[in-house]
Amino acid sequence: MHAYRTHTCAALNQSAVGQSVRLSGWVHNKRDHGGVLFVDLRDHYGITQIVADSDSPALPVLEKLKLESVVTIDGDVKARAPEAVNPNLPTGGIEVFAREVTIQSRAEELPLIVNSAEDYPEETRLKYRFVDLRRERVHNNIILRSKVISSLRQRMIAQGFNEFQTPILGASSPEGARDYLVPSRLHPGRFYALPQAPQMFKQLLMVAGFDRYFQIAPCFRDEDLRADRSPEFYQLDFEMSFVTQEDVFQAIEPVLAGVFEEFSGGKTVTPAGTFPRIPYREAMLKYGSDKPDLRNPIEIADVTEFFGNSGFGIFDSIVSRGGVIRAIPAPNTSEMSRKFFDEMNDWAKREGFAGLGYANARGNQGPIEEFAFNFWNGDADQSISGLVIDGVPAQQRIADEGANKDSVLGFLKGPIARHLAPAEQAKLLKKLGCKPGDSIFFAAGKEKDAAKLAGAARTRTAEILGLIEENCFKFCWIVDFPMYEYDEDAKKVDFSHNPFSMPQGEMEALETQDPLDILAWQYDIVCNGYELSSGAIRNHRPDIMYKAFEVAGYTKADVDENFSGMIEAFKLGAPPHGGSAPGIDRIVMLLADEPNIREVIAFPLNQRAQDLMMGAPSQVSPRQLRDVHIRTVEAPKEG
RNA sequence: GCGGGUGUAGCUCAGUUGGUUAGAGUAUCGGCCUGUCACGCCGAGGGUCGCGGGUUCGAGUCCCGUCACUCGCGCCA
Numbered sequence: 028m029h030a031y032r033t034h035t036c037a038a039l040n041q042s043a044v045g046q047s048v049r050l051s052g053w054v055h056n057k058r059d060h061g062g063v064l065f066v067d068l069r070d071h072y073g074i075t076q077i078v079a080d081s082d083s084p085a086l087p088v089l090e091k092l093k094l095e096s097v098v099t100i101d102g103d104v105k106a107r108a109p110e111a112v113n114p115n116l117p118t119g120g121i122e123v124f125a126r127e128v129t130i131q132s133r134a135e136e137l138p139l140i141v142n143s144a145e146d147y148p149e150e151t152r153l154k155y156r157f158v159d160l161r162r163e164r165v166h167n168n169i170i171l172r173s174k175v176i177s178s179l180r181q182r183m184i185a186q187g188f189n190e191f192q193t194p195i196l197g198a199s200s201p202e203g204a205r206d207y208l209v210p211s212r213l214h215p216g217r218f219y220a221l222p223q224a225p226q227m228f229k230q231l232l233m234v235a236g237f238d239r240y241f242q243i244a245p246c247f248r249d250e251d252l253r254a255d256r257s258p259e260f261y262q263l264d265f266e267m268s269f270v271t272q273e274d275v276f277q278a279i280e281p282v283l284a285g286v287f288e289e290f291s292g293g294k295t296v297t298p299a300g301t302f303p304r305i306p307y308r309e310a311m312l313k314y315g316s317d318k319p320d321l322r323n324p325i326e327i328a329d330v331t332e333f334f335g336n337s338g339f340g341i342f343d344s345i346v347s348r349g350g351v352i353r354a355i356p357a358p359n360t361s362e363m364s365r366k367f368f369d370e371m372n373d374w375a376k377r378e379g380f381a382g383l384g385y386a387n388a389r390g391n392q393g394p395i396e397e398f399a400f401n402f403w404n405g406d407a408d409q410s411i412s413g414l415v416i417d418g419v420p421a422q423q424r425i426a427d428e429g430a431n432k433d434s435v436l437g438f439l440k441g442p443i444a445r446h447l448a449p450a451e452q453a454k455l456l457k458k459l460g461c462k463p464g465d466s467i468f469f470a471a472g473k474e475k476d477a478a479k480l481a482g483a484a485r486t487r488t489a490e491i492l493g494l495i496e497e498n499c500f501k502f503c504w505i506v507d508f509p510m511y512e513y514d515e516d517a518k519k520v521d522f523s524h525n526p527f528s529m530p531q532g533e534m535e536a537l538e539t540q541d542p543l544d545i546l547a548w549q550y551d552i553v554c555n556g557y558e559l560s561s562g563a564i565r566n567h568r569p570d571i572m573y574k575a576f577e578v579a580g581y582t583k584a585d586v587d588e589n590f591s592g593m594i595e596a597f598k599l600g601a602p603p604h605g606g607s608a609p610g611i612d613r614i615v616m617l618l619a620d621e622p623n624i625r626e627v628i629a630f631p632l633n634q635r636a637q638d639l640m641m642g643a644p645s646q647v648s649p650r651q652l653r654d655v656h657i658r659t660v661e662a663p664k665e666g
Numbered sequence: 667g668c669g670g671g672u673g674u675a676g677c678u679c680a681g682u683u684g685g686u687u688a689g690a691g692u693a694u695c696g697g698c699c700u701g702u703c704a705c706g707c708c709g710a711g712g713g714u715c716g717c718g719g720g721u722u723c724g725a726g727u728c729c730c731g732u733c734a735c736u737c738g739c740g741c742c743a
Contacts (some may be wrong), residue, residue, distance in 0.1 A: 063703095067703070078702095093694085111703090136676060137677085139676095147673090223743090226743095248742065377669075633735080
């Protein structure tokens, strides 16, 4: 008989009744009835109930044993009485009567309880990650991760991609994120950098003629963390030769849609081949973000045209200084309390914005859209007959109150609305697609700021109102990123994203167009508001590369000095190529429905990039520092 | 670097307007219990209330500072 087990804790069922078996696992839970003791024995595969009665020598041993101790049980499989069957347990039809128990490892009192779904502070969980990982939810997440990676690999290989490893110890690169540095022992004063991504190497693999490469690649970035950002993470890094942007899309959409369909657990997935393509500028306008969550039905609109001479001072002056006004429709909220709108405004201020204005559309009972359209076209009197405002027909109000026609016909309430003539209000509602009873939030400022506030308000509004569609994964491509942007601080044009992307229009565009109008063959994949990947058709032409850098104010010497390896390679025969790199941790995070990337990493660093279990980063001995020619400046702290 | 939240028993949390000896659940220890599967019942131990300072007759509670964790902003092509 095997030293530890004849079966796993998930393997036994009715067909094993009568067998003599040996099981090993952790004491998941105990129920001690004095004369009879039940133990839930757990391993990776499942749970089997062990029974020890007063005849069993195992009873006194198991009785004293703490939870999470590891034991080997010798016993006999018995069928449970019908009333004792546990339908919630796959092995619930049987139990193992213990004849003997061997203690493999005694557990002391636990810092967190394995057999509970209770939430523990992350500090505790990470310090005792090996215990935390025994718990069902995290254990399943890590298994899911393994399956997702396996599936991604198979799907890539099936498409003819070859998996290669690229160096971990590389050269530091001047652009991009901060590098993790590794000092060199053999070369005093010099440093390796851990890769932020295998960018250079995958392009060189294309130059080397390998045509289709991929890698489950570890990446490192020494920047501050977020819930969806870890300093070390994995990407499905891939690159292809002789391809257009369209070819890259067609290669990766089936992989992502496929793996999401495989593991989504029934949630709907945007089908491969139908990922919407949203130009960057459109995304910034309609969603206030370059990673829009398309589960959110709200669409932002630009309403700058309604202000400037409206008499609403703040907005008018923002517009006159070149700013913009963005409107965020909030469905069915016009009857919400003042508090709702005030709290949105307070929230915007807390987020560092000037504030968030609002207006409410009256709860008209008439066909407001049709009326608004007619009104706007000077055809109002004709349709007033059908219009009811706040329960009173519009014509009657005009007659009864002798009211000013404009005030009666106003569609919008609130401090901003007072400054817009009814015809303007109608146009505005029409533009936003608002219905009676909706409200509108206004975000004003410089274009970048207003878009950002509008985007944040769009998300918050939908979350508060419960408008985010559930049980779906909505993918899209963000395309047509601008090649350059104006850097306010440096007062010059600079690359807006990756300097190695091919500009759309290539050399001709660089020579003839306003740099701020040039688009790049660069694209992101976004799913449910998370940026899953970033990619591009690369610039493989030295002449275009020098020109692209020249536009941003860099000399040929600058390029040669910083990127000589790549440039030299491109001078010796480089195929047109492009690729992308979906983030694996974020994919698993979405599939596991976890709000935090650390939930899908077996041993994650905490929010301050520390390993609380192993104590990284740690101090090293003076000898080690001497070896790598490092002298620290600040007095080391204890710990 | 900046802003929000949290910090009370091993663990999860409660703690009122500043007022007696800081509570509960769970875990641990002891006792009882032969059919539980969140077993049940009885009892016990367990606290620098994150840390430092201040106000007060009196501070877990109010004020100032500070630390840790976390979420967001900056940052992350």
